Amino acid sequence: MLIHILPELLEHGGFITLFFVLLGVWGPTASEKLFHRYSTVTHNITLSLGIGGLLLHTITDGGAMVLAQQEGNSTLLALGVIMHRLPVGVAIWWLLKPQVGTRWASAVLAAMMILTSVGYFAGEQLLTQLSLENTVYLQAFVTGSILHVVLHQPHGHQQEDKQGKYQYQAGIGSLLGLGLLALLLLMDTGGHEHAHQDHGSEQFVSWLLTISPILFASYVIATTRFALGLRPTHHSLALRWLQRLAGPEALLISLLLLGPWFALFQTLGLLAIGTLLTVTQVKITDPHPTLPESAWRFGFGQLVDRSAPWIILSLVLANVIGHPSVPLENPALQVFILLLVFLPMRFCNLGTVILALALAYSGWSEIAVAFTLLAAPVVSIGQLKLMNWKQGLMLGGILLAGLMVADQLSLSSAMTLHLPDTVNSIGLAIIILLFGASLLRLGPRQFLSRLMINMKSAPHHHDHVSGHSHTTAHSHSHAKANHAEHHHPHK
Secondary structure, three states: OOOOHHHHHHHHHOOOHHHHHHHHHHHHHHHHHHHHHOOHHHHHHHHHHHHHHHHHHHHHHHHHHHHHHOOOOOHHHHHHHHHOHHHHHHHHHHHHHHHHHHHHHHHHHHHHHHHHHHHHHHHHHHOOOOOHHHHHHHHHHHHHHHHHHHHOOOOOOOOOOOOOHHHHHHHHHHHHHHHHHHHHHHHHHHHOOOOOOOOOHHHHHHHHHHHHHHHHHHHHHHHHHHHOOOOOOOOOHHHHHHHHHOOOHHHHHHHHHHOHHHHHHHHHHHHHHHHHHHHOOOOOOOOOOOOOOOHHHHHHHHHHHHHHHHHHHHHHHHHHHOOOOOOOOOHHHHHHHHHHHHOOOOOOHHHHHHHHHHHHHOOOOHHHHHHHHHHOOOOOHHHHOOOOHHHHHHHHHHHHHHHHHHHHOOOOOOOOOOOOHHHHHHHHHHHHHHHHHHHHHHOHHHHHHHHHHHHHHHHHOHHHHHOOHHHHHHHHHHHOOHHHHHHHHHO
């Protein structure tokens, strides 16, 4: 959905497409909250309305499969509609069976099948005159609703996973799913050429090939500096901030792939930010959990676990918001959009550079790329809560000065590294193995939970300042106690 279908919808529908996708993602969540808030009568009415709405939605799903068959549209949309029905069906069964019994729950599932068929066969008659441009927002809503199913944990009792067995099994399932996705994208792109050839899955793979060998070198540098004593638990706050902001392994990616001027700009900008945060004694949010003794285990285990989701998110984000058809040519608007992305998250330094690189490849302004390099690792709600207004004001001043410098100077350079295709392919194979091993170790939910760090820890950030005990426990929940982390929001 994110790599292939959404960029294609953006090409035809523009920026407003994202609104309909968000409606599809968050609309069901908003309506579900009504189930828990009112009396039994209201609950039953809402449940009936919800099921009625869902049954109507299945007709649009059937219609979407017809649209996917039309020339110029992606057949992957139809496949996505069909495949997401399994988790939808399971979720509906879990929701309805305790409420209305087996017979009615079975009837609803049967009705969904029938109405999907009605939508498909009637759609063939009704929708043949409709082009992608006319139905792009409907397809965007369907896309969002499928993403909702993927992101949402269905109602059901979670079994405790004390040995990490279910994480491992879920990791195997995820790897099989990713393999299937890669196969489908290869088949789809091989079968016919799209108008959006420069974007979507082809662009995504091209970025991965370019980035992978340098990313591997960055992990080697991280392993080396850990072995030499530069660790996240270093007694010097200045060196801890250096590791948080730059690594310094992230600077290698900037130097080799963005060019020397961007690398110099990033070095000087992060030096100014790091100096400010060190002198004013600002604590670092989301510290590393207990570190391993082995440098190799840190560089190719723990650091991969922490950075892999951010790197993947950065590439997917740039693939969506960096799309040429999205009307974000204005540098000020680009910076504003990036600020909205950075605030609820806490980008790691490698994810930051990969995002900046992908935006530069997408043709975004130098100002937006420069802002990403400086702001992404430090401008987050979690980090800002650990700063007073004076510190925040001074940080804003440094970022503003950086934007003014980027506006006045040309930071782009032709002096970037171009490696042979063989080296890029080997690098990509190594990165796939490292990220796959991480997914297998953690399971998909804990692997992706790093992206929601501020959502889960925001209410407790004051504890980072006043005491260490909660911080340690909280960070351990990310690394070891997966079931504790999942139950944390219910406390």
